[in-house]
Structure formats: C-alpha cells, structure tokens
Amino acid sequence: MKTDIQIAREAHLAPIQEIAEKVNIPTEDLYPFGKHIAKVPHTLVDDEKVQKSNLILVTAITPTKSGNGKTLTSIGLTLGLNKLGKKAIVALREPSLGPCFGMKGGAAGGGYAQVVPMEKINLHFTGDFHAITSAHNMISALLDNYQHQNKFTGKLLKEVVWKRVLDVNDRNLRQMVSGVGGNANGITSETGFDITPASEIMAIMCLANDLTDLRIRIENILLGYTADNKAFTVKDLGVAGAIVALLKDAIDPNLVQTTENTPAFVHGGPFANIAHGCNSVLATKLAMTFGEYAVTEAGFGADLGAEKFFNIKCKHAGIAPKATVIVATCPALKMHGGIAEDALKEENLSGVEAGLKNLAKHVENMQNFGQPVVIAMNRFPWDTEAELAIVEQWAKAQGVRFALMTAFNDGGEGGLELAKEVVAAVEENQATLKFSYGENDAVVTKLENIVKNIYGGTGVVLEGRAPLMLRRIKRLGLEHLPVCMAKTQYSFSDNAKAYGVAKDFKITIDDLIINTGAGFIVAKAGAIMRMPGLPKIPAANNIDVIDGQIEGLS
CATH class of the missing domain: 3.40.50.300 (P-loop containing nucleotide triphosphate hydrolases)
Structure with a gap:
C-alpha cells in the first residue's frame, strides 16, 4: 500500500x-x-x-x-x-x-x-505553535529582565516558577542553569524547558472564548512569588497586551x-x-x-x-x-x-x-x-x-x-x-454529562476521585514539592480549580509497565503546578516528563527532501 x-x-x-x-x-x-x-x-x-x-x-x-x-x-x-x-x-x-x-x-x-x-x-x-512558543518565551525574557533590573531593590522576586518552552523533544533542556557568565547576563538561576504542548499559553489559547478572555487569562498567569509571599502575575509585570498581540492571529x-x-x-x-x-x-x-x-x-x-x-x-x-x-x-x-x-x-x-x-x-x-x-x-x-x-x-x-x-x-x-x-x-439515547468531582471539593478529593473512580486505584500520595504547593493553593484560594493529571499514557497507574488494569495502587504526586491563567492545577505523577526525549532512532532519520518534495513524514 x-x-x-x-x-x-x-x-x-x-x-x-x-x-x-x-x-x-x-x-x-x-x-x-x-x-x-x-x-x-x-x-x-x-x-x-x-x-x-x-x-x-x-x-x-x-x-x-x-x-x-x-x-x-x-x-x-x-x-x-x-x-x-x-x-x-x-x-x-x-x-x-x-x-x-x-x-x-x-x-x-x-x-x-x-x-x-x-x-x-x-x-x-x-505558525500557531511558533506564536505560542514566542509568546511564552517573551514572558520569560521580560520576567528575567524584571529580575535583572530590580536585583538591588525590594521588588526582586524570591522565587520564579515560570519556565521556557520549545516544540522539540530535547531532554538536555529539562533542567538547566541560566544567567551564567557574570552580572551583565542576568541573575543566575535554576530553570528548564517544557515542550510547547505543555505550555500554559497553549492551554490558555485552547480554552479562551475570545480575545478579551485570552487577555484576562494571560494576566492571571502566575510567574512567581514576592519577598512577602504574594503571587506575582503577568498583570503585575504589565505586559499582557504585548502577549495578546503575539497571539492575535x-x-x-x-x-x-x-x-x-x-x-x-x-x-x-x-x-x-x-x-x-x-x-x-x-x-x-x-x-x-x-x-x-x-x-x-x-x-x-x-x-x-x-x-x-x-x-x-x-x-x-x-x-x-x-x-x-x-x-x-x-x-x-x-x-x-x-x-x-x-x-x-x-x-x-x-x-x-x-x-x-x-x-x-x-x-x-x-x-x-x-x-x-x-x-x-x-x-x-x-x-x-x-x-x-x-x-x-x-x-x-x-x-x-x-x-x-x-x-x-x-x-x-x-x-x-x-x-x-x-x-x-x-x-x-439521551446523554447526560456527569463530572468526576465538584468545584468546591478539596484538591486532594478531586485527585482521589479520579484515581479511585477512573484509574481504579486506592488513593494518592503527595511527595516532593506537592505538600508545599498544596499549602500555597489553599493560601491563594485556588482549591476551586479543576485538576489536570500529568501521568504516563501507557497505564491506568503511574507505572508505565502496568498493562491491563492495574490493581491496589496509589498515584504518587510529586508536584502541583498552579496554572491560574489556564484555570487548572497540573498534578505531576510518577516519572512523567513535561519535556520528552528522543528515541534511539528518531523519525527524523527518515525525513528528507528529495527532488523538492518532503519524504518520510507519517
């Protein structure tokens, strides 16, 4: 064929x-x-x-x-x-x-x-993906500039949670240090890249109702925390209009x-x-x-x-x-x-x-x-x-x-x-859509409802940064947000090798990522990576341009 x-x-x-x-x-x-x-x-x-x-x-x-x-x-x-x-x-x-x-x-x-x-x-x-990548990384550059310009003032953020994105599988970028090489190159800090489909800007564009809603969501993006533990958003940075301009088309x-x-x-x-x-x-x-x-x-x-x-x-x-x-x-x-x-x-x-x-x-x-x-x-x-x-x-x-x-x-x-x-x-048939949890349920209750009723597990375990982030979610009054589970696609559990229907398992959540712009909380489970890697023989090895036509795409 x-x-x-x-x-x-x-x-x-x-x-x-x-x-x-x-x-x-x-x-x-x-x-x-x-x-x-x-x-x-x-x-x-x-x-x-x-x-x-x-x-x-x-x-x-x-x-x-x-x-x-x-x-x-x-x-x-x-x-x-x-x-x-x-x-x-x-x-x-x-x-x-x-x-x-x-x-x-x-x-x-x-x-x-x-x-x-x-x-x-x-x-x-x-060019939609490129626009989203550019918009996301524009926020990163403007935020880094804010930090650089305010490093000797009381406005310096004590923690930045906004990373960069790129639409390629590049495992080397998952965790990295930026701003090395002296004061002229910004503030040295740990950061990393997610793949563009995991960008909050991607989620925002896919959930926005119109340009007005798009702007509100972008303004609500959580970028980090001030010295007195207050949330710092794109609205505080004052650049929402510029980001909307990049996404207008x-x-x-x-x-x-x-x-x-x-x-x-x-x-x-x-x-x-x-x-x-x-x-x-x-x-x-x-x-x-x-x-x-x-x-x-x-x-x-x-x-x-x-x-x-x-x-x-x-x-x-x-x-x-x-x-x-x-x-x-x-x-x-x-x-x-x-x-x-x-x-x-x-x-x-x-x-x-x-x-x-x-x-x-x-x-x-x-x-x-x-x-x-x-x-x-x-x-x-x-x-x-x-x-x-x-x-x-x-x-x-x-x-x-x-x-x-x-x-x-x-x-x-x-x-x-x-x-x-x-x-x-x-x-x-008359379909009547039923949801897995109520808006006012606690975050842990929402997660447990998914794990117990959808995956067939027995509950969740919060490890790593997750307990800290849960406290922040409660302090910021964000428990009403839905949850978005980030876990392996190959199993009902967080173990990619547990084929069939896994039994008697708990899902381990090691981070809760607040996406106030998108309007949900990402629960990172197990060993899932938000920046994938490439296989031993990537599909790129089979892609070429021959006689002016692209070959090897599937």
Missing part, C-alpha cells in the same frame, strides 16, 4: 473557499494561507447553533507506543457521516514537531482518512480539508499526558456552529484525554458530547493481555480475550460520565477474523455498540459502519 504522504500528495485538494462554502462558512471572512488553508474568525461562533449540534467524542483504550488511531478514526467517522448525508465536520489538534520528528510521527490521520495538506499541517502549518481556528474534501478544523495542540489534551474550544464550537455533527478527539487513552475533556473542557465551555467512541485495536488488546511487544502482529486469541479487561474499564468509565458508548475496532492488516470476532461478541454480550473501522484502506466507505452506529446511539 502507498505511504501516508503518497496518498496525501495524490489527493485532489479543492480550493479552501469551496470547502468553506460546503458548510456555509462565509468565504469573505476567511484569511487564506495559500490555496488550501485558511483561518476562520473565532467571532463566527454561534452559541445557539452550538447547542443544537451533535458533538461526538473519539477516545481510546490505553495505547501502544504507536497509538490506536484516534485521529484516523475521527476523520474516518466524519467521512462516513458525510456519506450518510449528515453535514459533519471534524475538529482536531495541531501536530507537534516533537513526536513528528521523534517516535510517534505526525498527527494528520493515516491512509485514506487524512487531513490535508499533510506536510504543512505536520510541520509549520499557520493564532487564536483563530484553522480550516483545512480531508482526503475526501470535507471540512476540518485543526487548532491547538496540548498533549493529554502532560496537559489537557484537547483541541481549542473555539475550533470545536465552530465545527458545531457549521456542522450537524461535530467530531473531535481527546489524546491518549480515555483515562487521560477523555477525563480532561469532560472535567475541564466541557465544564468550562458548556458543551457535552451526545456519544463517545472508544477506539480499540488487536495489538493494544494483546499488549494488555500480556503478549510481548514483538509478537503483537501474530494471532493470539487468548491475548485478545485477556486484554478485554482494559477495554471494559474504559467503557465503564465513559458510561459513568453518562455517555452512550460505541466501540470502534480499528482494523490492521494482520488482524484475523477470529480475533475481531472475540471483541465483537464481547461487545454484544455487554450491550455496547460495535463497529469495524477500515477507513485507513477504504476512506469514508470504511467509516460507514461506525457512522451508522454513532447516529443510532445519538438518536436512541
């Missing part, structure tokens, strides 16, 4: 104005980036239409290192819905250069279910198209293991404004992306899905059934059956959120009929809708079965 980039390159792309016209987006309001990409003003969101649209969430079981194909499934489902005569729009996150050049590859779908132009989307796109969602020329919004890109893992509220609401069905995805397994989608994004934005799709694969089920990584492509019926416990826990969790569930079995070439039958029969026995997803090979035709099940789920 052809590679993803070959398929994307051979796809016939319609002018972006034609794509907009299909769903009645006013073409005179577009800001084109060439022929096939445009920004759509966020001011076109119509809240009345948003409430009438059918929002569908695509999530997954706990993934393998190569993922389960949520983006592929989201696109395939959207293509299938359009083939059914439904006006459907997909809303996705923007890819990060870190995984693209690292291990996982790009994030534009795959096979005959992609968003295009694939190369541009996976690389620099419309980035806040508008990006319109592209699928391989079958249906509209797609691709905007924002927080990771779900170290951030809240959802595309922007504005992109989702634009998809709901102009689409009868709006399909969106949340990163990694449902214990991460979906939990944050419900408890953070939906609660903040006042939206709720009508149904949730859980993507499963035979390789992932076999991994959770105890089969070795190098044998996941071999038929193993007992491995698939044993791995169903992971799927069952995710189904239970989504149902506890009040969601009608559809299982999408993303078929791989090496899957056998016997393996697939085990999952289908199990789903039938549980009373859960099931569909094979073959959009990788078949495009929209391969998404028809799933589309029919999703429409039936929406029409036959």
Whole structure:
C-alpha cells in the first residue's frame, strides 16, 4: 500500500473557499494561507447553533507506543457521516514537531482518512505553535529582565516558577542553569524547558472564548512569588497586551480539508499526558456552529484525554458530547493481555480475550460520565477474523455498540459502519454529562476521585514539592480549580509497565503546578516528563527532501 504522504500528495485538494462554502462558512471572512488553508474568525461562533449540534467524542483504550488511531478514526467517522448525508465536520489538534520528528510521527490521520495538506499541517502549518512558543518565551525574557533590573531593590522576586518552552523533544533542556557568565547576563538561576504542548499559553489559547478572555487569562498567569509571599502575575509585570498581540492571529481556528474534501478544523495542540489534551474550544464550537455533527478527539487513552475533556473542557465551555467512541485495536488488546511487544502482529486469541479487561474499564468509565458508548475496532492488516470476532461478541454480550473501522484502506466507505452506529446511539439515547468531582471539593478529593473512580486505584500520595504547593493553593484560594493529571499514557497507574488494569495502587504526586491563567492545577505523577526525549532512532532519520518534495513524514 502507498505511504501516508503518497496518498496525501495524490489527493485532489479543492480550493479552501469551496470547502468553506460546503458548510456555509462565509468565504469573505476567511484569511487564506495559500490555496488550501485558511483561518476562520473565532467571532463566527454561534452559541445557539452550538447547542443544537451533535458533538461526538473519539477516545481510546490505553495505547501502544504507536497509538490506536484516534485521529484516523475521527476523520474516518466524519467521512462516513458525510456519506450518510449528515453535514459533519471534524475538529482536531495541531501536530507537534516533537513526536513528528521523534517516535510517534505526525498527527494528520493515516491512509485514506487524512487531513490535508499533510506536510504543512505536520510541520509549520499557520505558525500557531511558533506564536505560542514566542509568546511564552517573551514572558520569560521580560520576567528575567524584571529580575535583572530590580536585583538591588525590594521588588526582586524570591522565587520564579515560570519556565521556557520549545516544540522539540530535547531532554538536555529539562533542567538547566541560566544567567551564567557574570552580572551583565542576568541573575543566575535554576530553570528548564517544557515542550510547547505543555505550555500554559497553549492551554490558555485552547480554552479562551475570545480575545478579551485570552487577555484576562494571560494576566492571571502566575510567574512567581514576592519577598512577602504574594503571587506575582503577568498583570503585575504589565505586559499582557504585548502577549495578546503575539497571539492575535493564532487564536483563530484553522480550516483545512480531508482526503475526501470535507471540512476540518485543526487548532491547538496540548498533549493529554502532560496537559489537557484537547483541541481549542473555539475550533470545536465552530465545527458545531457549521456542522450537524461535530467530531473531535481527546489524546491518549480515555483515562487521560477523555477525563480532561469532560472535567475541564466541557465544564468550562458548556458543551457535552451526545456519544463517545472508544477506539480499540488487536495489538493494544494483546499488549494488555500480556503478549510481548514483538509478537503483537501474530494471532493470539487468548491475548485478545485477556486484554478485554482494559477495554471494559474504559467503557465503564465513559458510561459513568453518562455517555452512550460505541466501540470502534480499528482494523490492521494482520488482524484475523477470529480475533475481531472475540471483541465483537464481547461487545454484544455487554450491550455496547460495535463497529469495524477500515477507513485507513477504504476512506469514508470504511467509516460507514461506525457512522451508522454513532447516529443510532445519538438518536436512541439521551446523554447526560456527569463530572468526576465538584468545584468546591478539596484538591486532594478531586485527585482521589479520579484515581479511585477512573484509574481504579486506592488513593494518592503527595511527595516532593506537592505538600508545599498544596499549602500555597489553599493560601491563594485556588482549591476551586479543576485538576489536570500529568501521568504516563501507557497505564491506568503511574507505572508505565502496568498493562491491563492495574490493581491496589496509589498515584504518587510529586508536584502541583498552579496554572491560574489556564484555570487548572497540573498534578505531576510518577516519572512523567513535561519535556520528552528522543528515541534511539528518531523519525527524523527518515525525513528528507528529495527532488523538492518532503519524504518520510507519517
């Protein structure tokens, strides 16, 4: 079969104005980036239409290192819905250069279910990530300058908590010392870098309702503490306006198209293991404004992306899905059934059956959120009929809708079965979204509710900086904020090797990071890193420009 980039390159792309016209987006309001990409003003969101649209969430079981194909499934489902005569729009996150050049590859779908132009989307796109990186690091530079200019005054901050970001996987930057080389180079201090998808600016842009809300959130960013233990924010620094100016264009969602020329919004890109893992509220609401069905995805397994989608994004934005799709694969089920990584492509019926416990826990969790569930079995070439039958029969026995997803090979035709099940789920069920905790619950209570009810653990243990930060959160009156768990994506626990459904474990929280601009508290669990590293053989080794065309992207 052809590679993803070959398929994307051979796809016939319609002018972006034609794509907009299909769903009645006013073409005179577009800001084109060439022929096939445009920004759509966020001011076109119509809240009345948003409430009438059918929002569908695509999530997954706990993934393998190569993922389960949520983006592929989201696109395939959207293509299938359009083939059914439904006006459907997909809303996705923007890819990060870190995984693209690292291990996982790009994030534009795959096979005959992609968003295009694939190369541009996976690389620099419309510059949103660069704008976020620049805005974040501008704050860092202005804060360091404030410290330098006030080092002999009483205004010097006693502690700075704001780090820098970069959109590459660079483990050497996790912890470092800046300002070395003498007084002229600033104040020597310990600092470090996170990856751009973990930036609070990224979260802010993905949760902001408009430019006014964006400014308020930026003003609220906590940068450090004064000598008398008061919080010092961007508003205190007096530079919020300059940061908004850097993000003025980035806040508008990006319109592209699928391989079958249906509209797609691709905007924002927080990771779900170290951030809240959802595309922007504005992109989702634009998809709901102009689409009868709006399909969106949340990163990694449902214990991460979906939990944050419900408890953070939906609660903040006042939206709720009508149904949730859980993507499963035979390789992932076999991994959770105890089969070795190098044998996941071999038929193993007992491995698939044993791995169903992971799927069952995710189904239970989504149902506890009040969601009608559809299982999408993303078929791989090496899957056998016997393996697939085990999952289908199990789903039938549980009373859960099931569909094979073959959009990788078949495009929209391969998404028809799933589309029919999703429409039936929406029409036959009344979803009532339930949250995991109350706003007024204590931070530890919120964390324990997630650990006990979503992960299946027994509680949390606060170590390292976490007890200190909990005291600060209480002193600053911030316990009302939701929590955003940062933990491994490969397990329900904080142990990446605890496949299946971990039992009798506690989650160890070693830091609580206050994101007052984004409006949540990041709870850092276990050995999770907010700046990933590169594998032994990065994907970058396979990327090249040959005869003027980019090759090797996936």
